[in-house]
Amino acid sequence: MLEKSIDTKTAILTIAKDLMRQLGYNAFSYADIAQQLNIKNAAIHYHYPAKEDLLLGVIDTYIEEYQHLGKQLIAAPISSLQKLSLFIEKYSVLIDQKSICIIGSVASDYNTLPKSVREKVLKLIDLVINMVAQTLADGRAKGELTFSEEPKTKSLLIMTNLAAGVQLARITGKNDFNEIVKALLDQIKK
Amino acid sequence: MLEKSIDTKTAILTIAKDLMRQLGYNAFSYADIAQQLNIKNAAIHYHYPAKEDLLLGVIDTYIEEYQHLGKQLIAAPISSLQKLSLFIEKYSVLIDQKSICIIGSVASDYNTLPKSVREKVLKLIDLVINMVAQTLADGRAKGELTFSEEPKTKSLLIMTNLAAGVQLARITGKNDFNEIVKALLDQIKK
DNA sequence: AATTATACTTATTAGTAAGTAAGTATTACT
DNA sequence: AGTAATACTTACTTACTAATAAGTATAATT
DSSP: OOHHHHHHHHHHHHHHHHHHHHTOTTTOOHHHHHHHHTOOHHHHHHHSSSHHHHHHHHHHHHHHHHHHHHHHHHHOOSOHHHHHHHHHHHHHHHHHTTOOOHHHHHHHTGGGSOHHHHHHHHHHHHHHHHHHHHHHHHHHHTTSBOOSSOHHHHHHHHHHHHHHHHHHHHHHOHHHHHHHHHHHHHHHBO | OOHHHHHHHHHHHHHHHHHHHHTOTTTOOHHHHHHHHTOOHHHHHHHSSSHHHHHHHHHHHHHHHHHHHHHHHHHOSSOHHHHHHHHHHHHHHHHHTTOOOHHHHHHHTGGGSOHHHHHHHHHHHHHHHHHHHHHHHHHHHTTSBOOSSOHHHHHHHHHHHHHHHHHHHHHHOHHHHHHHHHHHHHHHBO
């Protein structure tokens, strides 16, 4: 088997993911990736013929990641609050990398995305919103959490706090994000 | 006086504002503006030599707009809830235009913005966050609103709900935004 | 009336973008 | 050993980007 090319393909994807969250779809180029990997632009086109294919690949990895996380969270022997904290921690890390979350990135660039990508983005967003909603519903059913809204609505509130929270914190500082997290956890703590 | 050029300059700014919110800084070009106004690219460079200058102009109009709104809100003989509703209405309108708010737009593109723009963006964000915080603080002092967080923190929570709310609603539909607004108004209603 | 400033257009440049075609070296398969 | 697939590089094309220089018509100023 040709190991190197598989490594290159995943390496391209990893860098593309970072560039998407740091700069957005329209602000990075194949040259940025090629430079970091010491390969030529055309090598990227070999693995991902068009930028559209590359972005589809990026979104796919996030769909898989969150599907995996969703299954893990259902089985995990931890409180619902701890589950949400694990999820929130994923967002907190982004700020140190001067990144925003992938959903915020594609949402901002949405009007400029190819149709095939838009459909996948919708799938990713539904997945994450429903995962958080499910965690919230379970937590309330178990008496671990308290909130008066519908789980889906509360999920929307929390997800928008987090998504825009990292966008804001990249500009105003991480403290604003920490304040948001503290407040929203206080809201649902019993 | 040469009236026409002043109209052209403001017309450029108006279109740039729309393009910023619809496509983002890196996805629109001088050609997009020139086409809509039936002028040449170079005419835009005459009024705004570099794209940086154009973006500075765009941010300036929003700073002025929100400074104006802030003053209006202080004097207005309406309830704090109505003041917040007026502010929220500005966001609601964006979704119909397939736009996001200017703060979300520049926040997403932040790493790609010139330094001079970044400083102005920070000023705009502080202005809006503090305006909402002030309205919340006044409303609570007058007994019109209820919330347990610090006004600044509650402002961050509401602003992130709105900013990411319009980003999300552009993809998933306006109903999600309406749900968010209903829920956050319920939270602070007495 | 002559000059100057304004608001452009025409024409061009240098740089960068995505994408492709053709060639090459290495590995896998038969 | 010969063939074919894999994973690239080299070289190129097309298209678009911001930006600039030089020219032009009109209006304002002196």
